[in-house]
Amino acid sequence: MSNINGKVYAMNAITPMKPWKTWIVRGILFLLGNFKRLRQDVVDLSFIEFARWVVLPRGGFPFLGNGQVKENLRYDYLLFFSNFNGTWNQYIDAFSAVLSKGLNLIWRWSEKFPGSVPVTLFMQYIALLQFDTDYYYSAYPNATANDIESAHIVQSSLDQLAAMAEGSSPQQFADAYLRFVLQVQCHLGATGNAPVAG
Amino acid sequence: MPNKNGSVYGLTILSPIIDDDKATPSHDLQIRDYLARLSTREDSPFAVAPGTHLARLVVLDDVIYVGMPACEEHLKSKYLIFESNCDGDLDGYLHGLADTIADHLDAIWKHCVGYPGAANRQAFVDYMKACQLNTTFYFAAVNDKSVEETLRALQTKTAVADFIATHQGADPATLQREFIRFAAELKARPIPRPGSMGPLRDIKTGGHNE
Numbered sequence: 001m002s003n004i005n006g007k008v009y010a011m012n013a014i015t016p017m018k019p020w021k022t023w024i025v026r027g028i029l030f031l032l033g034n035f036k037r038l039r040q041d042v043v044d045l046s047f048i049e050f051a052r053w054v055v056l057p058r059g060g061f062p063f064l065g066n067g068q069v070k071e072n073l074r075y076d077y078l079l080f081f082s083n084f085n086g087t088w089n090q091y092i093d094a095f096s097a098v099l100s101k102g103l104n105l106i107w108r109w110s111e112k113f114p115g116s117v118p119v120t121l122f123m124q125y126i127a128l129l130q131f132d133t134d135y136y137y138s139a140y141p142n143a144t145a146n147d148i149e150s151a152h153i154v155q156s157s158l159d160q161l162a163a164m165a166e167g168s169s170p171q172q173f174a175d176a177y178l179r180f181v182l183q184v185q186c187h188l189g190a191t192g193n194a195p196v197a198g
Numbered sequence: 199m200p201n202k203n204g205s206v207y208g209l210t211i212l213s214p215i216i217d218d219d220k221a222t223p224s225h226d227l228q229i230r231d232y233l234a235r236l237s238t239r240e241d242s243p244f245a246v247a248p249g250t251h252l253a254r255l256v257v258l259d260d261v262i263y264v265g266m267p268a269c270e271e272h273l274k275s276k277y278l279i280f281e282s283n284c285d286g287d288l289d290g291y292l293h294g295l296a297d298t299i300a301d302h303l304d305a306i307w308k309h310c311v312g313y314p315g316a317a318n319r320q321a322f323v324d325y326m327k328a329c330q331l332n333t334t335f336y337f338a339a340v341n342d343k344s345v346e347e348t349l350r351a352l353q354t355k356t357a358v359a360d361f362i363a364t365h366q367g368a369d370p371a372t373l374q375r376e377f378i379r380f381a382a383e384l385k386a387r388p389i390p391r392p393g394s395m396g397p398l399r400d401i402k403t404g405g406h407n408e
Contacts, residue, residue: 005238010254012279014262016271029335033200042337050252050283051337052208061212061277062329064312068214069274077261079331081210081281083252111268129262135233135255137244139392143352145339151351152343154358162381170370177373181362188359191352 003133006141007194008049009091010133011082013126015110016075019058025078025109026055032102041099047085049145053106054079078110085144092123142191150187157183201333204341206251207288210331211280213310215257225309226257226276232305238393243299245393249285251345255306256281278310285344288330292323350389357384 003010017025032038042048058073084091095103096119103116114121140148161180165173201208216225223231233255236242244250256279263270284291295303300316307313312328314321340348361380365373 002234002238008252010252012254012256012281014258016261016264016268026334033335039337043339046339048337049339050206050208052210052281052333053335054210054331055334056212056331060331061273061275062214062331064214064328066312067216068311069217071274073261073271073273074269075261075271079210081254083283112264125264128264131256131258131262133254133256134230135236135238136252137238137242137250137254137393138252139245139250139345140348140352141238141393143348147352147355148340148348151348151355152340154355155347155351158354158358158381158384161377162385165374165378165381168374170374173374173377174370177377184358185362188355188362190356190359 002136003088004194005136005138007085007144008083008136008138008141009086009088010136011080011084011088011091012131012133013080013129014131015078015080015107015113015129017078017110019076021109022055022057022076025053025106028105029053029055032106038102041102045094045098046146046149047091047094047144049083049085049148051082051084052080054081075111078107083138085146089123092126093119096122140191142193144191147189147191150189153187154184200336201288203336203338205285205344206338206341207282207284207286207291208333208336208338209280209282209284209288209291210333211278211326211329212258212331213278213280213307213313213329214275215278215309216311217275226259226278229255229278229306229309230257236302240391240394242393243302244282245391247298248294249291249345250392251283251285251348253280253282253284255279275311278307283338288327289323292326293319296322345392346389349392353387353390354384357387 056077056079058071058076061071063070096116100116107113114125116122157180161176164176168176215229218225244253258277258279260273261271296316296319303316312325314325316322365376368376
């Protein structure tokens with residue numbers, strides 16, 4: 001079991017849904033995917049690197065023959081995979097506090113979903129539905145989502161400054177350098193080991 | 199289907215694991231045993247193969263019963279879930295895996311039903327696609343940068359912080375000269391290897407509530 005790698009936590013959850021409700025979830029996730037404003041809260045949370053919902057219809061489990069027995073299920077399933085920074089408690093807490101309406105819209109169609117507020121029942125529900133990761137890899141495990149976003153801002157600003165550095169006078173460069181420092185100063189800092197969660 | 203977000207591909211694969219009463223230990227346990235001993239650092243198979251930002255492998259034993267009044271039901275097979283956030287198109291990514299880490303793929307997926315082996319590239323790609331689930335909603339915080347671009351940018355972020363700290367108060371001519379040298383040196387610096395910045399840890403942790 002290895003849900004954590006550096007500063008990233010891999011969460012997996014699976015919830016059963018009555019098949020007729022699946023189409024409502026598909027519609028909601030379609031709107032979420034196509035209207036940027038609706039997913040602004042997820043962007044603002046800024047500790048999710050990648051996340052996905054997968055609607056898995058009861059007849060949609062891969063069947064390859066070769067002795068495999070075909071699934072015979074009554075429910076469709078909603079799979080949720082998230083790669084987030086911080087601890088499990090912080091994540092579920094923030095989800096409940098910031099995204100409660102959005103989460104309710106998506107998960108209320110799952111069996112016995114208690115609502116994302118109050119958080120105690122929500123945490124119990126997620127803990128019940130979560131299954132552990134056996135192997136978790138990150139190309140940059142010590143970087144958070146904010147580190148990555150900041151790093152690209154610094155890189156882009158540095159490239160611009162480097163492009164004008166040779167063709168300018170020392171004073172022109174010094175002025176541009178000052179603007180560069182002001183631009184990147186809140187995006188600096190090294191990445192390092194994650195703090196020990198306790 | 200939104201498997202892509204910008205230039206990042208969200209791959210979800212669900213491979214049925216062989217159910218064989220005579221296998222000891224069972225195939226799912228053999229997968230778990232192999233994964234438990236696999237490095238997550240720069241010698242990880244996913245660091246060696248090109249294009250993986252984050253990836254996970256998970257054995258799904260069964261669906262979860264949430265209690266009354268829901269119906270209790272169970273899966274007929276256990277499944278190996280491969281969730282990857284990767285660069286580029288699916289075919290290129292799968293070929294890249296087969297070209298570079300065929301031994302690892304075979305060691306893991308040989309326990310799955312119908313796995314043809316990575317040596318036959320087209321059969322391997324067809325198998326993976328047969329097991330693929332379409333993502334219904336996919337979110338990527340940064341969706342327009344490759345793994346290499348991100349690793350280089352992280353290296354730059356640290357180097358720039360050091361440069362600024364050590365050049366406070368320098369006169370314009372010195373600052374310009376030093377910066378030009380710094381930018382050239384940074385550009386020539388090799389990109390950190392994927393996974394190389396991870397923690398050194400023998401015991402893997404991360405329970406439900408950590």
